[in-house]
Amino acid sequence: MGHYVDSEVGALRTVLLHRPGPELKRLTPRNNDSLLFDAIPWVGRAQEEHDAFAQALRDRGVEVLYLGELLAKTLAIPEARGKAVAGVLADERLGQTLRGAVESHLADLDGEALAAVLMAGLSHDELRSGRGLAYTMMNRHDFVIDPLPNLLFTRDSSVWIGGQVAVTSLAMPARRRETALTGLIYAHHPRFVGTERLYHPGLESVEGGDVLLLAPGVVAVGVGERTTPAGAERLARRIFEGGLAHTVLAVPIAQERATMHLDTVCTMVDVDAVVMYPNIADTLVAYTLTADGVEPRVTGPEPFLTAAAKAMQIDVLRVIDTGLDPVTAEREQWDDGNNTLAIAPRVCVAYERNVETNERLMGAGIEVIAISGSELGSGRGGPRCMSCPISREPSAVSGAPA
Numbered sequence: 001m002g003h004y005v006d007s008e009v010g011a012l013r014t015v016l017l018h019r020p021g022p023e024l025k026r027l028t029p030r031n032n033d034s035l036l037f038d039a040i041p042w043v044g045r046a047q048e049e050h051d052a053f054a055q056a057l058r059d060r061g062v063e064v065l066y067l068g069e070l071l072a073k074t075l076a077i078p079e080a081r082g083k084a085v086a087g088v089l090a091d092e093r094l095g096q097t098l099r100g101a102v103e104s105h106l107a108d109l110d111g112e113a114l115a116a117v118l119m120a121g122l123s124h125d126e127l128r129s130g131r132g133l134a135y136t137m138m139n140r141h142d143f144v145i146d147p148l149p150n151l152l153f154t155r156d157s158s159v160w161i162g163g164q165v166a167v168t169s170l171a172m173p174a175r176r177r178e179t180a181l182t183g184l185i186y187a188h189h190p191r192f193v194g195t196e197r198l199y200h201p202g203l204e205s206v207e208g209g210d211v212l213l214l215a216p217g218v219v220a221v222g223v224g225e226r227t228t229p230a231g232a233e234r235l236a237r238r239i240f241e242g243g244l245a246h247t248v249l250a251v252p253i254a255q256e257r258a259t260m261h262l263d264t265v266c267t268m269v270d271v272d273a274v275v276m277y278p279n280i281a282d283t284l285v286a287y288t289l290t291a292d293g294v295e296p297r298v299t300g301p302e303p304f305l306t307a308a309a310k311a312m313q314i315d316v317l318r319v320i321d322t323g324l325d326p327v328t329a330e331r332e333q334w335d336d337g338n339n340t341l342a343i344a345p346r347v348c349v350a351y352e353r354n355v356e357t358n359e360r361l362m363g364a365g366i367e368v369i370a371i372s373g374s375e376l377g378s379g380r381g382g383p384r385c386m387s388c389p390i391s392r393e394p395s396a397v398s399g400a401p402a
């Protein structure tokens with residue numbers, strides 16, 4: 001079906017989203033920190049905001065695929081279903097007796113209902129047939145199958161580079177099971193059968209929010225809270241082996257929540273322009289990895305913008321100057337002001353709340369499609385985090401092999 005992505009800005013054709021659902025209703029003040037949400041979202045409003053986001057994309061001719069729908073269809077395939085159930089049952093916390101109860105509970109569910117449980121989890125009380133010591137001693141507020149509220153951020157659990165998909169290796173325990181679902185979809189859903197795999201869960205940590213396709217042949221990988229140096233190195237090797245790029249830039253970012261992924265501080269809005277958190281624009285550096293025989297060659301560090309421009313074979317990688325004072329910059333960075341989703345060169349989707357950043361983007365000639373995200377943003381993710389591009393128009397500008 002020709003799924004292919006070689007840049008951040010080529011006209012977006014197909015994107016994978018996840019419409020937030022019952023998994024968000026699992027969030028409470030007791031568990032929101034470990035489930036990586038900063039507040040308790042109003043689910044109905046989050047869905048409205050998300051529907052408006054999806055519609056804004058469709059209005060521009062983008063095909064929107066929903067993870068929940070793909071998963072339900074995938075689970076109608078016996079082999080996929082078997083793997084999904086086996087994955088859940090492998091959780092050692094269950095123990096033998098509870099495992100049996102969970103197994104029979106899942107056996108009664110059709111593809112759609114099973115997909116719903118895999119996404120929203122299964123609470124202690126919902127499993128009426130629960131029994132055994134593990135079940136009896138379990139806190140009633142705990143889950144037999146953990147919910148996955150961060151499925152909303154489809155960017156992180158898979159990323160396409162060229163015609164291959166990297167099913168990532170998520171760093172945070174609360175998110176690890178997400179890739180069991182994306183992995184199954186890409187392996188079994190008729191639309192994706194035969195897709196080559198670039199990366200696998202269980203390898204060194206890599207999350208899609210850290211992966212930026214600066215130009216055809218040039219990939220930047222943030223290294224921080226979610227992607228380790230070892231993960232970036234492994235991904236680079238795979239990319240080189242697959243002939244998918246000639247240069248990978250490893251970009252250290254602060255290991256903290258505000259900057260959990262590279263795309264929280266920098267996203268592309270044109271073939272040669274980024275919007276970047278002003279407070280780090282001058283200090284961001286990169287190590288350059290190039291394909292050189294068996295071992296990738298490592299050079300640097302040097303300023304990120306210099307390394308990127310060199311690799312992209314352009315004079316400068318323009319930073320859209322958001323000219324923000326440090327406090328406004330910090331506030332809007334926290335609210336994903338830098339986390340834009342380009343749907344074509346110079347056209348991006350952004351949260352409307354980041355008024356100043358958006359004004360500066362428009363002043364620089366970027367069309368901003370503003371969406372509301374007061375509830376969606378409570379999980380700390382913007383339009384880029386909430387979208388996994390599966391197909392984009394090949395980019396016209398190319399960073400030719402060095």
Ligand SMILES: NC(=[NH2+])NCCC[C@H](N)C(=O)O
Nearest residue numbers: 036153209261379380381385
């Ligand atoms: N690509 C991104 N920046 N994703 C944001 C993910 C947010 C999510 N709550 C997490 O902490 O993992």
